[in-house]
Amino acid sequence: MKISYKWLKEYVDIKASAEEVIEKLTFAGLEVGDKKKINNDVVFDIEITSNRPDWLSHIGIARELAALFNAKIKKVKADTKKAITENSKEFSISIEDKKACSRYVGRLIKNVKIAPSPKWIEQPLTNISSRLINNGADITNFCLHETGQPLHAFDFDKLEGAKIIVRRAKKGETITTIDGVKRELDESILVISDAKKPVAVAGIMGGIDTEVTQDTKNILLESAYFDPVTIRRASRKLGLSTESNYRFERKVDFENVLFSSNRAALLFKEVTGADISLEPVDKNYGKKETRAIKFDCANIKRLIGAEITLKQTQAILTALGFEVEKTAKKGVLKVTVPSFRNDVLIEEDLIEEVVRIWGYDKVEPSMPVLTAHVEPAYSKQYSYKQKIRQIMIGLGMDEAVTYSLLSRKNLVDSYTVPDDLVTLINPLSHEQQYMRSSLLASFLKVINTNFSRRSKEMKIFEIGKVYGKAIDSFDEYEVLSIALCGKRFQNWQGHSKELDFFDIKGIVEVLLDTLGIKYEFKQPILEFYSPEESLGIIVEGNVCAGHFGKLDKKMLKHFDITNDVYFAELNITTLVDNAKTAYKFSSLAKYPSSSRDVAIVVNNSVSAKDALSIIREVSGSLAVNIELFDVYTGDQVPDNHKSLAFSIEYQSKEATLTEEQITATHTAVQDALLKRLNASLR
Amino acid sequence: MKQKLLQIEKEFECEISKVSSIEQLEEIRVKYLGRKEGLITIVFKDLAKLGADEKAQSGKLINELKQKITQAFEHKAIQVSGKTSAKAGKAAIDVSLPGIKRELGHAHPLTIVFDEICGLFVEMGFRVVEGPEIETEYYNFEALNIPLEHPSREAFDTFYLENKFLLRSHTSPVQVRFMEESRPPVQIVVPGRVYRPDATDASHSYMFHQIEGLLIDKGITFAHLKGVLTVFAKKLFGEKTKMRFRPHFFPFTEPSAEMDVSCIICSGKGCSVCKQSGWLEILGSGMVHPNVLKAGGINSKVYSGFAFGMGVERIAMLKYGIDDIRLFFENDTRFVRQFS
Known part of the structure; x- marks a missing residue:
């Protein structure tokens, strides 16, 4: 979110420079990205974490600065008592879905003069790159960035029947939003409608028909609290995201709804000379929720390992807007959470607030005493994986790390489409839609890439996972895959032969012998191997531990590979289960051979x-x-x-x-x- | 006699200094050391004509001269032939030819970084455990205090399989899986592969790797978090590395912190890698949220702990100066062979 340094100073009495403000905010958890000087102002981008919707406004950030700099808040004018003289009878508001809209404040602002905004409205909005429209729309935008409450202005005279109805859309209804796009609606989407038709997608975007224009005379100003989940779903469904729904999804401040309406009304009066004498209609179905947390301050030391005095704790929480009372028990506070802090639920949340403002940097690092454990630091499987990796590297193999997701074409081309193929429901593209059941296709792609870059030989291995289905769930296990092609070795003493079947066999034998595994070979029936030059590896209990051999020439053509390629794939768990773990000395032969x-x-x-x-x-x-x-x-x-x-x-x-x-x-x-x-x- | 010997020595030194071939060297060998006509052989014969005292004295001098000549001769032989032995006639090999090497293979840079990081934590007393890549919504989200329909899930876009199974978007599910199976103290690091539907570019990949850490015991504090991670960063990036902790938000920790280290490229002066800030964001961490401890069956009134997680590709990229994440998965041999 873009924040203007100059605008911030309207709400908090600080002397600090923009640099100092940025530094303080960074260490309070507001990550400042790009910053730039513009029109005698400094504008910076802040990454606001999803738990702090109250920071999505200049007043919210100013409140934080007040606590950080121990400075005074400057209150904005939002008192409309003097201006209001009449009850409003010109329109009606009815809320059909009170769960989705628990508060709706509507007010009629009469006799507005729509024109370009004055400099003091225009400048801050321009600085934070907000688009200027006309003074009517600009005021709602100004308020949004000032208070964090999204507002919407309807051209009152275009609302049929002078009615506002907050309801679910009906299937088949449509609305053309102010971006000019006609949108199909259904029951999952909450709308604002007049007597006849939807005039806004609630909390997301208004309709073009009731938009404020040059000719608008009277405005119906909406300030509401919409249910986050409802708005979120509708935004997803419509593929439409705005400053407005971004804030509703993260929860706006329930108590801020009327305040912001009042604030905007005063601005309308000041900027457009409008008549704001009509009282707003406040449909409020929310229960007033005040949350108080018992805060045993001794727990700060228990969780943080640093001493923060009770006095400091109280001061920090008060500055952040919490109400703090002492209780009968020493060191235990009763902390009432303000309405804009929906994220604070438990004592740990309060501890974070205190330490955050006090300073993470003041916590002295210390080393805990770790317990010596009986279990090995690395599991058996992990240790064997490391051992196998060392054997492979010792045998001259380079390690590869390949993607676990492949395209259907990759699987078909490599004859590795299993019966229990694991498919992604929401892939990024068809290229990455299926989880592999073998590393074969991944390896052929690597060989193809390297050959196309004029590499002459490849000796690669990977220890990676393959995936399948199990009853009611999925299965994944680790394999060792090896691929060889090119020359056996080359040096100035003479060129050697091409690598062949006995190279891959030798590698498999060295591995199995080194791990002390008893095995025999049998003919495998795998389609991707040449039937004459391939074998399966059988270990104790007639269990297949893997296979190796020369890859089928026709299959290799699918990957544009013309050279012979030798491949092996072994199940790591089977290797580990059959590896010899205990060794025993046998006496050396005494008699000659x-x-x-x-x-x-x-x-x-x-x-x-x-x-x-x-x-x-x-x-x-x-x-x-x-x-x-x-x-x-x-x-x-x-x-x-x-x-x-x-x-x-x-x-x-x-x-x-x-x-x-x-x-x-x-x-x-x-x-x-x-x-x-x-x-x-x- | 003495005079004669000095003359021979002088003459020899003069002649040997001019030698440039094995043939010339052989001529000189015959002239001085030849068994019949060699000058040294002749002076030895002359000894017999001397008296006993002079015989002993001169004998010693002749022996010394013979030794000197022999040494100078061997030394010259090495210079001339490039061989340590002066034995003529045997065919010479060109020792400057390259040795016949049995090439070793190369570990992938991600494995090297995994091993290094896990090793650092094992040294401190952590264990290495692993978990499944195909996860349930419960372990990936709910158990980690990330409720359904919550904006905090947005940071964790996810690939889904049938029946609400998913590809884990972080290694954190292993935290709860491990807690369920064991009693505190918990001291683990979890290396693993994770998935997020990010469009691939130089700095994003839909598949990448993480290392997760979890330490739970009685009396574990945020100060301990800072202590362990400070030791880790200094071990990994060097003793002079500075680090700073900034507040952040993660649903599964409270309080939460991000750790930055002083830029390992410019040592904190400001460069393009650290975007002139002098700092690099390395990992996320925090005190384990009571809801997560509860999901793992651990009483948060008795135990506390901290967790941390980091991206392995990011650390490898910083460590080796790699500028494109796609290189890790392309497996060009010219890339893989650079790191070991």
């Missing part, structure tokens, strides 16, 4: 895993280490065949193995391989 090699030629359909399990089975506990050291296909072996070469390390825990024992076992292994895999020795 001996290695023997075996190379076999087998049909391509035979897998390395088949050969390995035969070696393990036949050698029993004697083979302590089996290494596949060569895989060969080419001229030296028949078509459709490959050679597999293993090195087997034999060792016993009980004794040194004899040459005969080793040969016997190794021969048995060879025979089994040849027979069961239909292999030949190479």
